[in-house]
Amino acid sequence: MKGWIAFWNILLKDVRSYYLKPPNISWGLLFPLAWTAMFFIRSGLGFESIPAILPGVMGISVLFGTTSMLSVTVTFEKKGRSFERLLLAPIPLEVLMLAKTSGAILFGTANAFVPVVIAAFLTDLSGVDWAILTPAVVLIAVSSTFLGLFIAVAVKEVFEAQTFSNFFRFPMIFLCGLFIPLDRLPVFLRPLSYVLPLTYGADLMQGAVNHAARLPLFLDFALLALFCLGLFLASLRNIRRKWIL
Amino acid sequence: MDTGAAQAIEARGLSKRFDAVPAVDGISFTVRRGELFGFLGPNGAGKTTTINLLTGLARPDAGTIGINGVDCSTDPKAAQHLIGVVPDESNLYPELTGFENLCFCGALYGMRKNERRARAGELLGVFGLADAADRKFAGYSRGMKRRLAIAAGIIHEPPILFLDEPTTGIDVAGARQIRRLIADLHESGTTVFLTTHYIEEAERLCDRVAFIVAGRIVGIDTVERFIQPERDRHVMQVSCLNVPDGTLRELAEGFPDSRFQDLSGGVIRVEADSAVPVGSLVRFLEERGAEVTEARRMRPSLEDVFVRITGIEAAALRREKEKKGGGA
Numbered sequence: 001m002k003g004w005i006a007f008w009n010i011l012l013k014d015v016r017s018y019y020l021k022p023p024n025i026s027w028g029l030l031f032p033l034a035w036t037a038m039f040f041i042r043s044g045l046g047f048e049s050i051p052a053i054l055p056g057v058m059g060i061s062v063l064f065g066t067t068s069m070l071s072v073t074v075t076f077e078k079k080g081r082s083f084e085r086l087l088l089a090p091i092p093l094e095v096l097m098l099a100k101t102s103g104a105i106l107f108g109t110a111n112a113f114v115p116v117v118i119a120a121f122l123t124d125l126s127g128v129d130w131a132i133l134t135p136a137v138v139l140i141a142v143s144s145t146f147l148g149l150f151i152a153v154a155v156k157e158v159f160e161a162q163t164f165s166n167f168f169r170f171p172m173i174f175l176c177g178l179f180i181p182l183d184r185l186p187v188f189l190r191p192l193s194y195v196l197p198l199t200y201g202a203d204l205m206q207g208a209v210n211h212a213a214r215l216p217l218f219l220d221f222a223l224l225a226l227f228c229l230g231l232f233l234a235s236l237r238n239i240r241r242k243w244i245l
Numbered sequence: 246m247d248t249g250a251a252q253a254i255e256a257r258g259l260s261k262r263f264d265a266v267p268a269v270d271g272i273s274f275t276v277r278r279g280e281l282f283g284f285l286g287p288n289g290a291g292k293t294t295t296i297n298l299l300t301g302l303a304r305p306d307a308g309t310i311g312i313n314g315v316d317c318s319t320d321p322k323a324a325q326h327l328i329g330v331v332p333d334e335s336n337l338y339p340e341l342t343g344f345e346n347l348c349f350c351g352a353l354y355g356m357r358k359n360e361r362r363a364r365a366g367e368l369l370g371v372f373g374l375a376d377a378a379d380r381k382f383a384g385y386s387r388g389m390k391r392r393l394a395i396a397a398g399i400i401h402e403p404p405i406l407f408l409d410e411p412t413t414g415i416d417v418a419g420a421r422q423i424r425r426l427i428a429d430l431h432e433s434g435t436t437v438f439l440t441t442h443y444i445e446e447a448e449r450l451c452d453r454v455a456f457i458v459a460g461r462i463v464g465i466d467t468v469e470r471f472i473q474p475e476r477d478r479h480v481m482q483v484s485c486l487n488v489p490d491g492t493l494r495e496l497a498e499g500f501p502d503s504r505f506q507d508l509s510g511g512v513i514r515v516e517a518d519s520a521v522p523v524g525s526l527v528r529f530l531e532e533r534g535a536e537v538t539e540a541r542r543m544r545p546s547l548e549d550v551f552v553r554i555t556g557i558e559a560a561a562l563r564r565e566k567e568k569k570g571g572g573a
């Protein structure tokens with residue numbers, strides 16, 4: 001019960017202090033909007049092409065939404081030393097870090113559905129399998145958030161977190177099959193794709209929206225979940241090693 | 246869990262090094278329940294590191310830690326519900342108001358909403374911050390920030406409170422207010438572990454004091470017992486104008502039972518094992534052309550003890566700290 005009170009209030013504070021701030025809300029809305037417009041215009045096709053680019057746009061929205069927030073909620077608070085208050089609280093580190101990341105997971109998930117809502121006005125989405133798409137988006141948000149956490153824990157400065165996450169984010173746009181199908185990538189790049197969690201998330205979304213997944217869905221889900229667990233445990237280990245000196 | 250006989254804090258052979266530098270080097274001490282314990286030492290002595298070790302923000306390389314009888318050498322989380330910590334920097338959330346900050350800190354310790362709101366309101370009153378309750382922490386003055394940080398440290402009514410240099414960088418009036426709050430906490434039965442570089446502060450507030458220098462405890466005792474030997478020595482300070490060169494040497498020859506020290510600015514320190522012969526001393530000086538403006542007996546203080554034990558001049562300690570405080 002006590003741990004739950006702490007968890008809930010840490011999450012609530014982050015949502016109020018960071019996620020519901022106008023710049024972040026508009027960023028969360030505008031960014032997916034801009035990507036949707038850009039890819040739509042570039043494709044030069046009609047509204048019927050929207051489902052084809054929808055998974056990619058959703059993936060980018062989640063990836064950028066989640067990772068950029070972690071550098072604030074974790075790196076920034078670590079630098080300002082208010083994070084010490086959290087480390088001094090009598091709650092397990094696991095609960096603490098889940099509380100610090102839940103806001104980003106919710107934010108990322110919400111970001112992903114911005115392009116979906118826009119698309120719903122422009123084209124017919126009745127073919128979408130929501131029972132797969134929704135958990136897939138949540139898992140993508142979790143894995144991207146934990147990737148952001150892993151980066152945030154590895155660096156000292158906010159700008160390092162930003163730079164380091166771009167080092168992952170931009171290649172991921174091209175390597176994870178968001179817009180370019182994996183079999184059109186050069187052969188020597190393909191192994192890279194399969195060590196990035198978003199590849200499996202993108203495959204799930206392709207399956208849900210366009211019924212064009214290339215791996216069995218349960219395998220995608222399982223691997224994505226495994227990445228989440230691995231990144232979270234690695235981050236905890238780093239915090240224990242580097243922050244509790 | 247509550248073993249009546251246990252000490253509030255029990256450190257045995259605590260060591261912590263950063264790279265090659267030993268920050269804390271095999272220190273042992275105990276703090277009894279309800280005691281106000283002072284940890285006194287110069288900049289970089291290892292005070293903050295010791296607090297970090299005791300509160301679970303750092304892991305010791307060697308040694309054991311007991312908090313109210315709970316062994317937390319291996320599990321730093323084991324006793325965190327028993328302690329409150331006021332860090333050397335007021336690290337509350339700038340974007341939250343004073344009231345919100347306190348409520349949030351209460352929630353971290355699992356306090357329910359009504360409980361933490363009531364306690365936050367009460368503390369804001371006690372700490373003279375009621376009028377600033379709904380203002381953002383970012384806009385608080387230094388003294389207000391520090392007081393709110395202390396309030397945040399005791400929101401969950403911990404039996405043990407750690408205070409890291411609570412009056413450093415605070416103006417005189419603010420510091421006095423903070424010292425009064427600490428004394429009240431002590432009065433109400435809270436065990437207090439206080440680090441400070443103000444020797445007078447430790448002398449006035451603390452039951453017992455440890456001197457820490459370069460990661461080692463070089464002295465630990467009650468303030469009373471520390472000062473007792475000083476009472477048997479007689480110390481005077483004589484201020485004079487126009488002291489001719491070589492006077493100090495002549496004084497030493499003329500008064501072989503006393504020791505003399507030039508404190509600069511025309512102040513001469515005289516120390517003797519029996520009463521200093523003031524009359525003949527003043528005459529001696531005036532015969533040599535010096536004009537004595539003041540001669541007074543120095544009350545023995547913890548400062549003398551500190552200087553004797555550590556070899557560090559108290560004035561140097563203060564200057565060093567002011568530089569640090571001014572830059573921060």
Ligand SMILES: Nc1ncnc2c1ncn2[C@@H]1O[C@H](COP(=O)(O)OP(=O)(O)O)[C@@H](O)[C@H]1O
Binds near residue numbers: 269287289290294295
């Ligand atoms: N995180 C750290 N990394 C490296 N050295 C440190 C670290 N923290 C403290 N030290 C060193 O340990 C010594 C003790 O520091 P500290 O405990 O902060 O002293 P105090 O609080 O008494 O001023 C200093 O020499 C300081 O430079």
Ligand SMILES: [Mg+2]
Binds near residue numbers: 294333
């Ligand atoms: Mg310190």
